[in-house]
Amino acid sequence: MKNSIAERVGDFLKGYPPFNMLSNKTLLKIATEVTITYLEKGDTIFKKDDTWHDSFYIVRNGAISLYYSNGDVKDIMNIHDTGDLFGLRPLITKEPYKLTATANEESIVYAVPISVFQSETDNNTKVQKYLITAFASNAFDPYTEEEAGKIFVDYLPNTSQDMVNFQTANYTKSPITCSTESSLKDAAKKMSAHKIGCIVVVDDEKKPVGIITNSDIKNKIATGLFPIETPVTNIMNSPVITAKKGLTIADGQLQMIKRSIGHLCITKDGTDNSKLIGVLTHHDVLVNLGNNPTVILKEIKRAKRTKKLRAARLKGNVLLKSYIEQNIPITHIINVISQINDAVTIRAVELALKKMPTAPPVTFSWLALGSQGRREQLLFTDQDNALVFDDVPEEQYEKTQTYFLKLAKLVTKSLNKIGFEYCEADMMASNPEWCKSLTEWKNQFTNWILSPDEKAVLLSSIFFDYNRVYGDKQLVDDLTNTIFSTLEKTDLFYKFLGRDAVKSPTPLGFFKQFLVEQNGDQKELFNIKSRALMPLIDAARLLILSKQISGVNNTSERFEKLAELEPNNKELHESCSYAFKALSKFKTKQGLLGTNSGKFIDLETLTKEEKLKLRRCFKPIQKIQEVLKIRFDLKNFM
Structure with missing residues (x-):
């Protein structure tokens, strides 16, 4: 007999990572063990310092707030909605929770048993990588560091130089190589032709077995220790020091200092027993370090x-x-x-x-x-x-x-x-x-x-x-x-600003579809600037001016200041601040991808997850516009 509830749970889960990386059979096994929980607004799933649960969670409907509490101070770290995972800490590290999770509105969450999930996904590297990344990205979430400044602070670099050090190092792809049968003369000719300072000696399977640098030629050939026709294997440095792609600038620099070398061979799996894919040189490190704010x-x-x-x-x-x-x-x-x-x-x-x-x-x-x-x-x-x-x-x-x-x-x-x-x-x-x-x-x-x-x-x-x-x-x-x-x-000026601030409706239509441009060159494209960012910018400006606050111009900082000034609306202002930063990041990503302003977005190019993230950012817009309408009595001024 079919378990219709489990099938419905499975149908939902397969639409979101990491569950969409699983087979239907595996998914059904997990879905069968899932617990469904209904929550009223304000209900708590777990609290800061609670012992870890035997499940992690995914939002089915509604929204879950995660906040950091210190005495009477509560700072919202994130708001999760449909398809978002939360409570991953016991899955990654068996430690008490660092945040408190409560229902932001009437919600339904699925609790996924960790033991069942792990037994079904232990050999799935894609799933493991996704979960670790999701956990880490929450640790680096804007709210975590920027809003509270109290959690995971040790994981975040503090200076611009540190920021550069923790970036992935840019290394030389498709490095120049020679075979183990090559003579030093042939290798030197290659180095001269390509104007490079080192050449990697590889075997028949393109695995690195040695490296020759200009210093080796100077110290071993020019001094007469070896003839120019000597095999490369006689003067190469071996074994090579290897690393895998993705290493940070700090890691690369540390290895070079520790081993007194100027070159790292980048291989497929990070060992000398796999194919060579690149070389990181001391010069590459200097170039990476040079591209930082200070320089x-x-x-x-x-x-x-x-x-x-x-x-x-x-x-x-x-x-x-x-x-x-x-x-x-x-x-x-x-x-x-x-x-x-x-x-x-x-x-x-x-x-x-x-x-x-x-x-x-x-x-x-x-x-x-x-x-x-x-x-x-x-x-x-x-x-x-x-x-x-x-x-x-x-x-x-x-x-x-x-x-x-x-x-x-x-x-x-x-x-x-x-x-x-x-x-x-x-x-x-x-x-x-x-x-x-x-x-x-x-x-x-x-x-x-x-x-x-x-x-x-x-x-x-x-x-x-x-x-x-x-x-x-x-x-x-x-x-x-x-x-x-x-x-x-005068109050009249505020009414004019208010009317302008609420003229753009929420970016979603009646059936929750995105409101796109209806004509012109941008037809069917979504204008993230005018429909999402500007309503928040205009609202923040109006509210901060009405409070007679000067010197706070940044939109997210304006909302953060408003959260301080209006404790009764703190949650809304903080969600507006978060939404603005998330939308700004999204617009910037789109602009970098399209080498343009990122203002107009082709929704067909977005994943389902990206669309959901966008929708989540739209929630505060309607609420803050309602506040403006009431506060500045705009209903009779439209």
């Missing part, structure tokens, strides 16, 4: 030409790709790339000033706007910037503005050559509208706030996220003080 920032500061600035910024893209691949926390990635972007802008301004015929007539500040102003710019995007200069007598205004417009044109031209496109709407400091004196800027913002209209709201979404990159801090502080004192005089 890139030094290159930027020393650059004397735009060409050098572009080369340094392109290294930032390589670093970004590497960080994403290494699953480095997104907050760290954003901080690093933001520093690089700001450094590039600062140097572009400095170089432009050197080209000006005279020094600036008055003090000024260069402002980054939009995503760079929020310190969220990861990929190359178009420029959004402005310039504010100190007040001058009316008769000197035109001349002073002309000076700074000329300076701004040099800067924006340089940024364009580096890779930041000109803004199509001309929202740049080279436009007289965005290059003004302090008083003119104060008047501009005052007008936007006290007499809001559609244009004012549109511009506010760019200009209210400014960040001083270069120049006089006092000018920007004065401008900020004026903005917040003006905001106290």
Whole structure:
């Protein structure tokens, strides 16, 4: 007789990793032993420091929150929904739980017995690798380190140099080799032709048996110890020191130091008894270490030409790709790339000033706007910037503005050559509208706030996220003080911002399908920026402005600050912060894959798991928009 419940459980499980790596027969055996648990909102599955259970869990319906607790302090680490695994600790390491798991809403979870699962999957390396990776990635999850900063902290490198050390080393693929029957003369000719410093001696099965370097030729041939026609086997270093692909830069460097060598042979299984697939040299290690934030920032500061600035910024893209691949926390990635972007802008301004015929007539500040102003710019995007200069007598205004417009044109031209496109709407400091004196800027913002209209709201979404990159801090502080004192005089501006913030509905339709573009070149594509990221960006901006909080521009940091200020909405604000970071990472990955902005996504290219992860990030959008509608009384203002 068929077990219909087990079959239904199996049908569900096979749609998610690692269960989709199992045969139907194995899956049914596991499904037969699964326990189904219904949970009301707030019900607890396990608590921090509880003895490990004999099962791990997968969410069938609903959502499960995992949070870290320390006394009365509770920090949400993650929110798991349909298809997500949690409670893997007893499967990997028999230790008490580090987090507490509770139902975030009415939920159903499947408890998978560990003993049954292990007996059926012990010989399945794919499953084992997936589970270890899943457990490790939870340990490196943005919430774990970035939100709480208290768990698994020992596993995360703390400095930019450490981050580089823990990246996978880039080694030379398809290395030049010679056979054991070769003469040293033939090997040396190969080395000369390919301009390489070493050659690996391999047997008939392409297994490495020795290595010859320039030093060996100098010390053993040039000194007359061996004739040039000697077999390579007479002077090669053997046995070779091997490693497998995936080793970190730190591991590679450590092995070289420990064994006093300059080369590691990379083989299929990491031993000298398998095929050679690459060589890691001391030079490769130095190159890897060179592509880190510290070195890139030094290159930027020393650059004397735009060409050098572009080369340094392109290294930032390589670093970004590497960080994403290494699953480095997104907050760290954003901080690093933001520093690089700001450094590039600062140097572009400095170089432009050197080209000006005279020094600036008055003090000024260069402002980054939009995503760079929020310190969220990861990929190359178009420029959004402005310039504010100190007040001058009316008769000197035109001349002073002309000076700074000329300076701004040099800067924006340089940024364009580096890779930041000109803004199509001309929202740049080279436009007289965005290059003004302090008083003119104060008047501009005052007008936007006290007499809001559609244009004012549109511009506010760019200009209210400014960040001083270069120049006089006092000018920007004065401008900020004026903005917040003006905001106290009206509530109407908040309503306009609120209406704009809720105009984009939740990214899912009535039947939970993604809302895609309906026409144009992007037809059937999903706009992750306008439908998912912008609603969170707009909501965070509005709420933080209404709290009269300055100096917090980053969207995730704004939500984190709001979580502090509004304990009753802490869970929602934290989920918004997490969703924004996860969406930003997803957009960046898509942009790197398609070498574009990542803004439009072809949903057909996504896996079922990726679509589920996206859907999970959409949950807070509708909730935060409902908060805005109520708080700013928008229902009669739409």
